[in-house]
Amino acid sequence: MNKRRDIPPQIERAVLNDGDMRVSLLSYGxxxxxxxxxxxxxxxGYENPRDYATDNNYLGAIVGRVANRIGAARFDMENVRYELDANEGRNSLHGGRAGLSHQNWALEQMTANEAVLRLTSPEGASGxxxxxxxxxxxxxxxxxxxxSISAQPDRPTPVSIAQHNYYSLGCVTGISEHCLRLTSNRYLEVDNQGIPSGKIVDARDSGMxxxxxxAISAVLTDLDNYFVFNSAREKGLPVADLTTPTGLKLSVWSDQAGVQIYSGAHLTEPFYKSAGVCIEPSGYPNAPNIPEFPSIICAPEAPYEQTLILQISEGVT
Structure with a gap:
């Protein structure tokens, strides 16, 4: 578990409005x-912005430099071994204790419905x-x-970002009866620490x-799995949908290779188990240690880019 972190002296806030929607953004994380x-x-979300500085659930944060887990908190690149911050047992999770989610970004509101956050992560940050x-x-x-997420490195380095919202879609009783659809029928095999082995499993053979x-409750285990998007997915269609029993629907578009689905089994107070579900498109977890996985190495001539689109609609049956 993460230790208590210093609370930034000033956490800035921006509120975006458009139509029947409103979004609140914080500089912290x-x-x-x-x-x-x-x-x-x-x-x-928390009402008090300062609560995010001691949150261990990554509520709503941008996580990285490398989202998800890196086994043994290390990787080799160009014949050099890099030792990372081990913040989940012997492994590194979401960039370590001082990852992007634990930094105070520069926040600038551009218009009534748009804002930009910027951060420079120095050489050696978290290893x-x-x-x-x-x-x-x-x-x-x-x-x-x-x-719209981008990263410009000054030399080759792994980058894989995830946006870590916990979606509840207005339901106060949790997300167990929400229905999930993914443009995927495969997921990554992991060990008992959540580290991918390199094997890709057919979801149709495992009830996943x-x-x-x-319904999320139809799966007999708590979800914390990375699903690989089908390579032949239809252009322009969402890669994931989450629908409530009342018909409110979240649709997700992504240009990433797959998505981590986490059903909130370890949410802590003031929240409760399965109060929200994370849908986190990103690169393959532990990719720097598994050559068969798509590379997440970025470089000055090949910077990182990701687009994530979320849409709400009603009346879905």
Whole structure:
């Protein structure tokens, strides 16, 4: 568990509005503090911005430099071994204790419905090579919320970012009966520490198939798995949908290789188990240690880019 972190002297806040939607952004962790549709909260969040500095759930944060887990908190690149901050047992999770989610970003509101967050991560931060300039542009374009994420390194280094909202879609009783659909029928095999082995498993053989909508409660285990998007997915269609029993629907578009689905089994007070679900498109976890996985190494001539689009609609049956 993370130790208590210093609270930044000033956490800045920006509020975006468009149509029937409102979004609150914080400089700390480039965090989405709240997202409301017709007054209903779509995600979990703290009312007090300072609570995020002691949060261990990564609520609404931008996580990295490398999202998810890196086994043994180390990797080799160009014949050099890099030792990372081990903040989950012997492994590194979401960039370590001083990852992007634990930094105070520069926040600038551009218009009534758009803001930009910027952060320069120095050479050696959490053990990673290279200085990297990160930018997260957030635009509320009713009924869509769009995240445009980029990173410019000064030398080759791994980068894989995830946006870590916990989606509740206005339900106060949790997300167990929400139906999830993914453009995927495969997921990564992991060990008992959540570290991928390199093997890709057919979800249809394990009861983990969400290629057709299925209630999250229908899976007999707590979800904390990376699903590989189908390579032949149809252009322009969402890669994931989350639908409530009342018909409110979140659709997700992403240009990433896959998505981590986490059903909130370890949420802590003031929240409760499965109060929200994370849908985190990103690169493959532990990719620097598994040559068969798609590379997440970025370079000055090949900077990092990601676009995440979220859309709310009603009346889905």
């Amino acid at each position: 480039a965090t989405t503090q709240g997202w409301w549709y017709k007054g209903m909260p779509m995600i979990l 990673y090579p290279g200085t990297v300039r990160f930018e997260v542009r957030v635009r509320l374009d009713y009924p869509r919320l769009v995240y 198939d969400f290629s057709a909508p299925k």
